[in-house]
Amino acid sequence: GENVEQHPSTLSVQEGDSAVIKCTYSDSASNYFPWYKQELGKRPQLIIDIRSNVGEKKDQRIAVTLNKTAKHFSLHITETQPEDSAVYFCAALNYGGSQGNLIFGKGTKLSVKP
Amino acid sequence: KAGVTQTPRYLIKTRGQQVTLSCSPISGHRSVSWYQQTPGQGLQFLFEYFSETQRNKGNFPGRFSGRQFSNSRSEMNVSTLELGDSALYLCASSLAGEKLFFGSGTQLSVL
Numbered sequence: 001g002e003n004v005e006q007h008p009s010t011l012s013v014q015e016g017d018s019a020v021i022k023c024t025y026s027d028s029a030s031n032y033f034p035w036y037k038q039e040l041g042k043r044p045q046l047i048i049d050i051r052s053n054v055g056e057k058k059d060q061r062i063a064v065t066l067n068k069t070a071k072h073f074s075l076h077i078t079e080t081q082p083e084d085s086a087v088y089f090c091a092a093l094n095y096g097g098s099q100g101n102l103i104f105g106k107g108t109k110l111s112v113k114p
Numbered sequence: 115k116a117g118v119t120q121t122p123r124y125l126i127k128t129r130g131q132q133v134t135l136s137c138s139p140i141s142g143h144r145s146v147s148w149y150q151q152t153p154g155q156g157l158q159f160l161f162e163y164f165s166e167t168q169r170n171k172g173n174f175p176g177r178f179s180g181r182q183f184s185n186s187r188s189e190m191n192v193s194t195l196e197l198g199d200s201a202l203y204l205c206a207s208s209l210a211g212e213k214l215f216f217g218s219g220t221q222l223s224v225l
Contacts, residue, residue, distance in 0.1 A: 006156075032212060043204070043216040044157070089156060095212055101147060101170040102214060106156035 002027040004092050006105025013080050014113050021108045023090035024072040030092040033066060033073045034102070039086045047088075048075070080112045116141065118207050118217035126223045132193040135220045139186050139207030145169075146188040147214060148180060151202040160203075162211060163188055169211070192222075200224045 003026040013019050025033075034049035050057045050064045050073065057064050061080075066073040077084055087109050091102040119138040127133050139146050147170075148160040159172035163182035180190045186207075192199055200223050206214035 034213065036214075036216075043218050044214075045216070046213055049213065093212065101159050101162050101172070101211065103159065104149075104157040106154065 002030060002092055002094065002103040004090060004103050004105040006090050006108055008108060009106065010109045010111070012111045012113065015080060015082060017080055019077045019080050019084070019110055019112075021075045021088055021090070021110070022072060023074070023092075023105050024070075025092040025103075026071070027092070027094060028068075028071060029094045032093040032095045033064070034091050034093075035064060035075050036089045036091065036104075037086045038089065038107075044089060077110075080110075082112050082114050085110060085112045118205060118215055120203075120205050120217035120220050122220060123218065124221050124223075126225065127195050128225050129195055129197060131195050132191065133195060133222065135190045135192075135203055135205075135222075137188045137190070137205030137207075137217060139188070139205075140215055143207035143209055143215070144186055145208045145211045146182055146186065147206045147208070147211070148188070148190050149204045149206065150174075151204055151219070152200075157204065160190065164211065195224045197224050 006023045031052040036044040037047045038044040061078045063076040087107045090105045093102045121136045145164045147162040149157040162170040166182045177193045182188045202219045204219045206216045
C-alpha cells in the first residue's frame with residue numbers, strides 16, 4: 001500500500017524567512033496530494049491541495065510543487081509569520097483507485113520565531 | 115453550515131473496558147473516515163464508511179470497529195481497551211473521500 005515519508009520532523013525559522021517541507025510517496029498511482037495544518041489543540045485543516053495533472057499551485061504565501069517522476073511533493077511558505085507555527089501534514093490518495101483513503105505523513109512541527 | 119461534530123470530547127476508561135465514539139458529519143457528506151492520532155505517529159487511518167458500507171480499512175486489530183447509519187452519522191467502538199489505545203481519535207467527513215473536514219476529536223485516556 002501507499003507510504004508517505006515527511007521531512008523534516010521539526011523546523012524552526014525566523015519570522016519573514018521561507019519554510020519548505022518535503023514529502024515522498026511510494027504508490028505511483030496516487031493522484032491527489034493535500035496539505036493540512038494543525039494548530040495546537042485544534043483540528044487539522046486543509047490549507048492547499050494539488051492533483052497529479054498539475055505541477056505547481058499557489059495560494060498567497062503558500063505553494064505546493066509536485067514531481068511525479070521522483071514521487072515527491074513539497075510545501076513552500078514564504079514570508080513566515082508567528083501564526084504559521086503549527087504541525088503540517090502531507091497526504092496522498094489514489095482517488096478513484098483501489099486505495100481510497102488518505103495516507104498521511106507523520107507531520108512537521110514548524111516554529112516561527114518573532 | 116455546521117462542521118463535523120464529535121462526542122464526547124474527553125473520555126477516561128480503564129483497561130478491559132469498551133468505548134463508543136460518535137461522529138456527525140457535515141450535512142450532505144456521505145463519507146466518514148476515522149483516524150488515530152498519537153504524538154510522533156501522525157494520523158493513522160482506521161477505516162472509512164460511505165453510504166453505510168465500510169469502504170476501506172487500516173491496519174488495526176479487530177477490537178476497533180465502526181458503523182455508519184442511514185443519516186451518515188458514524189460510531190467507532192473499541193473493545194477490551196489497552197493502555198496503548200490512549201490517543202486522540204479524529205473523525206473526518208467528505209463528499210466522497212477526498213477533501214477531508216475534521217472534527218475536534220475525542221481524547222481517550224486508558225488507565
